[in-house]
Amino acid sequence: MLREPPITINRTHVQEIVDREEAQFRKRTPRSHQIHERAKSSLPMGVSSSFQAVPPYPLFISRAEGSQIWDLDGNQYTDFHLAFGSLLVGHSHPVLVEALRDQLGKGSLYSLPCADVVYLAEELVRRFAPIEQVRFCNSGTEATMDALRLARAHVGREKIVKIEGSYHGHHDAVLMSTKPYLEDAGPIERPNTVPASKGIPSNFKTNTIIAPYNDAEALDRILTEHEGEVAAVIMEAVIMNVGVILPLEGYLQSVREVTRRHGVLLIFDEVKTGVTVAPGGVTEIYPVEPDLICLAKSIGGGMPIGAFGGREEIMRRINHSEVLHLGTFNGNPMSMRAGLVTLTQIFTPEAHAHANGLSQQLGKEYEAVIEEFDLPMHVARIGAKGCAMFRYERARNYRAWFDIDMDVSYAYWLFxxxxxxxxxxxxxxxxxxxxxxxxxxxDHHAHVFQQFVRELVR
Ligand SMILES: Cc1ncc(COP(=O)(O)O)c(C=O)c1O
Structure with a gap:
């Protein structure tokens, strides 16, 4: 239900907050600034992943423990970033530290199988309903790349469909329409394929078709137009590259029905949602069974990890004569031990409930403030993850990105x-x-948010 039109944010206030808070940020963090300036000569943009290069400059970190993290100047923060959601376990959990010390003493890399790889595979099969068999890799990017190759081989077709605004890592096939400009994006129901980077061969553009989120009819039309050409639809069941965008009632079920009707595999990218939205991921919340799922981030307790899995009839194509799946670091003993200890010893049902409960509470505190001050924004939340969207109406698909108030978002981050x-x-x-x-x-987070809002509307 739509609320009454909200208050209008005073742009002068926003600019004042940005100017004051940015000056304050610079004053508190001179060592991050200094080393970033130095880093620019040895690292493009001064960082190793361009996601880290943000204004005014990235915070450089010295250490972290539990829910806390410290920058190079010794400033302490409660960490809600958690490595883009890779640390549902938090930092340096004592059980994990002990287990990894033990493993390090027994060798950090074998490139031969160890028993933990089997136990962790069994745990993923137990947790994630669509998985009968799984293979490990080292990142979310590898997981989606490997899953897509497997899907193409299984179905015997080359094209894939990707949802506009979703991010599935940085390999060529999916680095398309992650955040296209409006002028390039094309019609909403039939978006253009817009490469997000130079250097991607043009045939990738031809082979990746873009569909809008939350519109199964549009997907049906696209698959009809490309009947017999598409191997798989890859999607985040809940989009987490544009804040949080939740599926409309029945959307995921319709996607399942449409993909099945066209003989196309459905791949859920659960790199972010994995264990964070529920112990068994999105399919525990929404009763839809994809053919393959991709995992990474929080399943590894903070060590580099990726995994993809699905029904045995698909996964068995990974063999010496059909689909190659390789990697020196795949199933390495440090990541396997970290994942296994995290999932089987630390992530008890109570631990999941604790994180989800606190996140839900934070969402409610935000909502109460938004309502009290009648702000043009909303909260989108699922499991242990959530965000304030600086936009009045609930987002339905990527195009909502164009009405998000970026100035307020920046002021909020700094504040x-x-x-x-x-x-x-x-x-x-x-x-x-x-x-x-x-x-x-x-409580502290909710209090600071309220302070920010008071400043904004003063
Ligand atoms: C949904 C999703 N898929 C894949 C990836 C890529 O994972 P990685 O950064 O581990 O390569 C990300 C990264 O943020 C992601 O959010």
Whole structure:
């Protein structure tokens, strides 16, 4: 239900907050600035992943523990960034530290199988309903790349469909229409394929077709137009590259029906949603069974990991004569031990409930403030993840991105950082609450948000 038209944000106030908070940020973090300046001569943009290069400059980190993280100047933050949601476990959990010390003493890399790879595979099969068999790799990017190759081989077709605004890592086939400009994006119901980077061969553009989120009829039309050409639809069941965009009632079920009707595999990219939205991921919340799922981030307790899995009849194509799946670091003992200990010893049902409960509470605190001040924004939340979307109406698909108030988003990021609340850089991510966060962390966060809003509407 739509609320009454909200208040209008005063642009002068926003600019004042940005100017003041940016000056404050610079004053608090000179060592991050200094080393970033130095880094620019040895690293393009001064970082190793361009996601980290954000204004005014990236915070450089010295250490982290539990829910807390410290920058190079010694400023302390409660970490709601958590490595883009890779640390549902929080930082340096004592059980994990002990297990990894033990493993390090027994060797960090064999490139031969170890028993933990089997136990972790069995745990993923137990947790994630669509998985009968799984293969490990080292990142979300590898997981989606490998899953797509397997899908193409299984179905015997070359094209894939990807949802506009979703991010599936940085390999060529999916680095398309992740955040296209409006003037390039094309019609909403039949978006253009817009490469997000130079250097991608043009045939990738031909082979990746873009569909809008939350519109199964549009997907049906696209698959009809390309009947017999598409191997798989890859999607985030809940989009987490544009804040958080939830599926409309029945949408995922319709996607399942449409893909099945066209003989196309359905791949859920659960790199972000994995264990964070529910112990068994999105398919525990929405009763839809994809053919393959991709995992990474929080399943590894903070060590580099990726995995993809699905029905045995598809996965068995990974063999010496059909689909190659390789990697020196695949199933390495450090990541396997970290994943296994995290999933089987640390992520108890109570631990999941703790993180989800705190995140839900944070969402409610935000909502109460938004309502009290009649702000043009809303909260989107699922499991241990959520965010404030600086946009009045609930987002339905990527095109909502164009009405997000970027100035307010930047003011918010700075304001929170200066008061010890760390969010992911960029405004397209969301908070993650770890199992080590406390009630005090949530109370402090909610209080700072309220302070920010008071400033905004004064
Ligand atoms: C949904 C999704 N898929 C894939 C990836 C790529 O994962 P990685 O950065 O581990 O390569 C990401 C990264 O943020 C992601 O959010």
């Amino acid at each position: 929170l950082a200066n008061r010890g609340i760390l969010f992911p850089p960029g405004f397209d991510d969301q908070w993650t609450v770890s199992i080590q966060h406390t009630q005090d962390n949530i």
